[in-house]
Amino acid sequence: MPSHLVDRLRKRGYRLTAQRRVVAEVLDGENLHLTADEVHKRAAVLLPEISRATVYNTVQQFAEIGEVLELSLNGRSKHYDPNIHPAHHHLICDHCGLVYDVAHSIPAPPLDESELHEMVIERTEIVYHGTCAGCR
Numbered sequence: 001m002p003s004h005l006v007d008r009l010r011k012r013g014y015r016l017t018a019q020r021r022v023v024a025e026v027l028d029g030e031n032l033h034l035t036a037d038e039v040h041k042r043a044a045v046l047l048p049e050i051s052r053a054t055v056y057n058t059v060q061q062f063a064e065i066g067e068v069l070e071l072s073l074n075g076r077s078k079h080y081d082p083n084i085h086p087a088h089h090h091l092i093c094d095h096c097g098l099v100y101d102v103a104h105s106i107p108a109p110p111l112d113e114s115e116l117h118e119m120v121i122e123r124t125e126i127v128y129h130g131t132c133a134g135c136r
C-alpha cells in the first residue's frame, strides 16, 4: 500500500500551508500522473484563489525534496508522480497522454564505465509508448 504524500510531508516536518496541502492532496492517488496545469485546475476547485505560479513552485519543491517524481513522459509537459515507492515504469498513450503505472520494475541495465562519461546516475526512467484502446 503506497504511503500518502500529505502524511509523508507531515512526517518529515514540511510546513504545510493551506496551499501546499491542497496541491499535495490533488497530486496524491493511485495511477495519477498529473501535469502542473492539471494540478492547478483541480486545486482551484478546492482553493479558488490559488495561483498557477504557486502550484508550479509547489510541485517543483515536492520534486526537489524527493517526495514526488518529475517525469518527462511525452517530451511536452512534465508529469508528477506521488508514488515514489515502489519504483515502477510507465506506459503512455502518445495520442491522448493517458498514463499507466507498470507494476514490475526490472532495473534498467547498468552502464559500463566507458558509457558513463564520468556521470553519477541518480535515477532512470523507462517509458513504454503506445496507442490506447480509446485512441485506436
Ligand SMILES: [Zn+2]
Residues within 6 Å of the ligand: 093, 094, 095, 096, 097, 098, 131, 132, 133, 134, 135
Ligand atoms: Zn489514448
Ligand SMILES: [Zn+2]
Residues within 6 Å of the ligand: 031, 033, 081, 083, 088, 089, 090, 100, 101
Ligand atoms: Zn507512476
